[in-house]
Amino acid sequence: MALLEVEDIVIRFGGVTAVAGVSFTVEERQICGLIGPNGAGKTTTFNCINGIYRPNSGRIRFDGHDITAEPKHRMTGFGIGRTFQNLALFRSMTVRENVLAGAHIAGHGGFLACAFALPQVWREAAMVEARARELLALLNLERVADAPVAALPFGWQKRVEMARALISRPKLLLLDEPAGGLNHGEVDELAELLVEIRRNFDLAILLVEHHMSLVMRVSDKVAVLDFGKKIADGTPDEVRSNPEVIRAYLGGGDDHARAA
């Protein structure tokens, strides 16, 4: 059984069918790219997987659970972490505090355990602190750990968001356009980082991204959407040479894709 199974999902907004029967899977420890020209339905599909939208029909299974109708606040508990296209950090808090906030969302100590400061709460807090240190080192954020997040360049803030998602130890990390706003060198660093994150945390990654060279470099497989339908699904090489994919991009006017 695959880790994530998206099965024939349909999502409509009034008269617009944004996603028209899309199916794909993500296996454990797989990096899967989800690409397509503008308006293809990538973000809508992504937001269905993380519980922001509920599909009109179809099913989503994750790690043996049917999560189709689960609300977004339960996704961390299921083992799904995410980052946002336009960042959703606590800007006046420090880097370390932002990373720790990700763990508090996933915390298991109940209200009474916390109120009475039971040993399990101390143990959990120590474990979370250790994980935060490990993540700050891995993401090269140690030097700025105590700086307010708002003072950092955009590319660094993106790494903080990634660390915050990783602290709850997700089995699947959903990344929405992580390369958006990054320069060439930063995209190269991101590619290396994604592969390292997969290796270190033994997790799968679903990557919605316009930056084609990044997707092709890091993905084990790529699913391609166009006008709300999946038109291809395969290895980067298979997808790159698929005539329907080439047609979708050449006719779609997508600059990033054309550049690939």
Ligand SMILES: Nc1ncnc2c1ncn2[C@@H]1O[C@H](COP(=O)(O)OP(=O)(O)OP(=O)(O)O)[C@@H](O)[C@H]1O
């Ligand atoms: N909330 C909404 N209300 C109405 N229509 C929407 C809504 N969200 C998306 N759509 C429409 O659904 C279609 C798919 O949009 P979506 O944002 O999922 O595409 P995308 O592949 O992520 O595009 P992009 O690469 O430009 O972000 C588009 O026609 C879009 O206009």
